[in-house]
Amino acid sequence: MATPAFLLPFTLSLLLTLSLTFPATGKPPAFLKSVSPSPFNLGTQKLSRFEFYWHDTVTGANASSINIVKPPAVNSSIPGFGFVSMIDDPMTEKPEIGSKMVGRAQGFYGECSQEELALVMSMNFVFMTGWYNGSTLTVVGRNPVNQKVREMPVVGGSGVFRFARGYVQASTYSFNTKTGDAVVRYNVYVMHY
Structure with missing residues (x-):
């Protein structure tokens, strides 16, 4: 599933931050997980x-x-x-x-x-x-x-x-x-x- 447009800047910023913070392993910390926005049932903006x-x-x-x-x-x-x-x-x-x-x-x-x-x-x-x-x-x-x-x-x-x-x-x-x-x-x- 594609990332909704409103989450794209946040997602890109987070990925850049994590790549700069954890360059040695390339892995995010254990407490961080990506989630799908679909359970939120956001509906129409x-x-x-x-x-x-x-x-x-x-x-x-x-x-x-x-x-x-x-x-x-x-x-x-x-x-x-x-x-x-x-x-x-x-x-x-x-x-x-x-x-x-x-x-x-x-x-x-x-x-x-x-x-x-x-x-x-x-x-x-x-x-x-x-x-x-x-x-x-x-x-x-x-x-x-x-x-x-x-x-x-x-x-x-x-x-x-x-x-x-x-x-x-x-x-x-x-x-x-x-x-x-x-x-x-x-x-x-x-x-x-």
Whole structure:
């Protein structure tokens, strides 16, 4: 059986790595085995689009973003360079926090640039409704927050999103300059089976 096209780059990379790692014997280690994708019953690949609002609340008794690493005192034009926050942010259908919740964004972000306000983000979109209930999408990327639209990659997922790949576009819907609370609209485009 031929290797599916989506596995070809991974397979070639793995073979090259193994040939460089084990040149003397030419044999892969005992713990590594090739498997056929047919037991996964992947079905037809499809493209799905989601739109929801991400609520990052850094103040009050119900804060969904907690600072876990304070920025060190450094010479930087961005005073928060180096901070890290853990998040468990609600995701809703509409920009109002009281609208229907579709899931939670769980992970962390931190200030990663000394020249501009940019975050490195690592989060799972944990869906809690409908057919996608219990499934996740993983987003890891750079978020230059002062740009109108920011793009970050979807690098994987679980549940109905196994083998997922795609991208998100984030745009700030509202930002409270006094509290730091934000509502961000996410448009998600993901290929999955």
